[in-house]
Structures are given as C-alpha cells and as structure tokens.
Amino acid sequence: MPKGKNQLTVHLTQYHTIYIFTIILFLTGIIFGALIVNSMSFIQKQDLLFYLERFFQSYLVDDLISHKALFKQSITYHIQYLALLFFLGLSVIGLPIIWILVFIKGMVIGFTVGFFVNQLGWQGLLLSFSAIAPQNLIVIPVYILASSFAMIFSLTLIQSMMSKRYKRPILKTFYHYIAIFSILVVGVCLASLFEAIISYESMRVIANRVFN
Template sequence: MYAKGYAASQHVRDNASIYVFVSLLFLIGIIFGAVIVNSMNFIQKEDLFFYLDQFFNQMINESIISAEGLLKSSFFYHLKYLLLIFILGLSIIGMPIIWILIFMKGVVVGFSVGFLVNQMGWYGLLAAAASIAPQNLIIIPVYIMAGSLAMIFSFGLIQKLTAKRSHQPLLPAFMRYSSLFAILIVCVSVGAVIESYIAPQTLKGIIKLIYN
C-alpha cells in the first residue's frame, strides 16, 4: 500500500506541469462560461430562465425523470466522455481535442453556476451548491485526471516514436493507462449516483424554500 502511494505521488510530481496545465485549462473554461452569462442580453436571459423556472416547477411537482433514469443517463454520459478522452489519448493528433473537451467541461460548469447566480442571487448560489457542487467534487477531479493521463500517454507515444533507440514495450504502459481509466470510471459512477439521488433532493429543498 505504501509503495503504491509513493508511486502515485511520484507520478504526480513527475507530471506536475501537465496536471497544472489541465487544471488551468478547466479553470479558464469556468471563467469563460461565466463571461458568456454576462455577455447575454436581457431577452436571452429571460428566455433561458423561463425554461429553468419550468424545470423547477416540474421538480416540485415530482414530474421529472426518475432517479433510476437519471442515474442511467448521467453514468452513460460520463462514460462516453471518458472513453472519448481515453481513445484520443491513444492518438497523438487527438491531444488538441482533449484540451477542447476539458475546456468545454469548464465552460458548462461556469455557465451553469454563473447563470443561476446572475438570475437568482444568493438563492442561485444555494441552488448551484445543491445541484452542481456535490457530484462535481468528484467529477471535476476525474476529468482533470483523465485529461492529464491521456496527455501523458500521448507524450509517451511521441517519445517512443522520436527516440532512436527505444526497447521498452508499449503494452505495460497501455495496461497501466487502461487500469487507471477503469478506476476513473468507477469514481465517476459514484459521482453519477450523487447526481441522481442526492443532488436532486437537496435542490428540491432549496427550490421549495425559494418558491414558498
């Protein structure tokens, strides 16, 4: 156990620049998402808030999708996203697309939180804390790690292709890469459970507080 922990910490230290880069890319996406909210005109915000208000009313009346259906939808969405990053990591030319995917995840989070706060003030912040924060405490680190691991593997492929003498087999590196992504999928499934069962209930309590 100690050896595995040491190996993990050593891996992070060796690739710290990549992890920092991906984290900053995600953070820039969040900021960009918030900027998009501020750039929207009044009519656009009102139209979008109309649909959001309808969703809140449906949640109060319990007429939205079941938790089981939401869990299935959430899990397969994250699974497909992670598998796409995994596949892109196998191809060197897919690296810029990985950057775009991580950036867009940040944009979605930034826009969602920014819009709620912009339209609802402190209640919007509470709604964001209830509906977005819980699962993203797990999901955001998973995506940052997935993007970083994909980049690390791609750089490893580049080094093997450009090195004049490289006798190291590729299979062990690929197996480690696949195993780590399997762990990330398990982690994101936990986030999907939170997103499907816990977040809706906490959000429902906030909505009842707002509308009462």
C-alpha cells in the same frame, strides 16, 4: 507502501506541468463561462430563465423523473465522456481535442453557476450548490485526472514514435492506462449515484422554494 509513494513522487515530478496545465485550463473555462453570462442581453437571460423555470417545474417539482432513470442518464454520459478521453489519448492528434473538452467542461460549470447567481442571487447560489456541487466534487477531479492521463499517454506515444527505446515499455504503460481509467469509471459511478439521489432531492427542495 514506500515503493508506491516513491513511484507517485516520481510520476508527479515528471508530469506535474501537465496536471497544472489541465487545472489552469479548466479554471480558465470556468472564468470564461462566467464572463459569457455578463455579456448576455437582458432578453437572452430572461428567455433562458423561462426555459429553466419550466424544466424545474416539469421534472423536479412535479417529480416526472425517477432516481433510476436519472442515474442511468448520468452514468451513461460520464462513461461516454471518459471513453472519449480514453480514445483521444490513444491518438496523437487527440491532444488539442482533449484541451478543448477540458475548457468546455469548465466553461459549462462557470456559465451555469454564474447564470443562477446572476438571475436568482443567493437562491441561485443555493441552487448551484445543490445541483452541481455534490457530484462535481468527484466528477471534476476525475475528469482532470482522466484528461491529464490521456495527455500523458498521448505524449508517451509520440516519444515511442520518435525513439525506438520507448517502444518496449509502451505495452506496460498501456495496461496502466486501462487500469487507471477503470478506477475512474468507478469514481463516476459514485458521482452518478450522488447526482441521482443527493443532488436531485436537494435540488427539488430548493427549486420548490425558488420557482413556486
């Protein structure tokens, strides 16, 4: 345990700037997404709200989607997203794309929460918490870690190409990289389970009250 703690301390000391950068980039995306809501016209907001009402009434209120199907869709999406980050980390030129993905992920969450609150008030806040919060309590840390590790590995590859002394341990680092992403896959599986059961059921209850 002390050895593990020491390795974690060394890792955080060495790469803390990357983690901070990733978190700030994600938070910036959230703020930007919320600002987009305020820049939308009244007609655009009403059109989007109309489509959202139809979605909630069709798929949630009328119960046209099963827990199993929702879980399958969710886990497929999350694994594909992690796989994309994984392979971008293997590429030196993937760094800017990782930054864009982190920013977009934050922007989507910021826009969704901002739009619900802007249009539905406190009910929109409840709907946001029921639809977004349960799974994202796991998904957001997982994506931040995945993005950070992908950036770290990509930077390690750059060091490997620039200096011969980094070529030897790169294989060990790659094994660690695979192990970390394997653990993160378990995390998104749990998040998908939350989304398919907890988020879905709580969202159905609130959607029934809001849109009926």
